[in-house]
Amino acid sequence: MQSLLADLRYAGRELRRRPGFALTAVLSLTLGVGATSAVFSVIYAILIDPFPYLGADRIMEMRLVDKAGKDSYMGPSGLQADLIRQAKSIEDVTLMD
Numbered sequence: 848m849q850s851l852l853a854d855l856r857y858a859g860r861e862l863r864r865r866p867g868f869a870l871t872a873v874l875s876l877t878l879g880v881g882a883t884s885a886v887f888s889v890i891y892a893i894l895i896d897p898f899p900y901l902g903a904d905r906i907m908e909m910r911l912v913d914k915a916g917k918d919s920y921m922g923p924s925g926l927q928a929d930l931i932r933q934a935k936s937i938e939d940v941t942l943m944d
Contacts, residue, residue, distance in 0.1 A: 905938075 862869040896903070912918045931940050 902938075 862872075898906075910918045928940070931937050
C-alpha cells in the first residue's frame with residue numbers, strides 16, 4: 848500500500864511538471880472511453896437486446912417434429928388455443944409469419 852501511494856505521488860508530480868503530456872493523456876483516455884461506450888451501445892442494441900419491448904427473453908416458439916426429424920410450425924388452433932388461454936404459466940399468445 849505504501850508503494851502504491853508513493854507511485855501515485857510520483858505520477859502526480861510528473862503530470863504537473865509536464866502539462867502537455869497530461870493533456871494528451873487525459874484526451875486519449877477520454878477518446879478511448881467514449882469510443883468504447885459508443886461501440887458497446889451499438890452492439891448491445893443490435894446483438895444483445897434486439898427486441899424493443901419488455902420480456903423479450905421470455906418469447907418461445909413452438910414447433911412439431913416428426914420421427915424423421917422434419918419440423919413444422921405449430922400454431923395454436925382449436926383445443927390448443929383454449930388450453931393456452933387457461934394455462935396460468937402463459938401470459939400471452941400471438942401468431943407471427
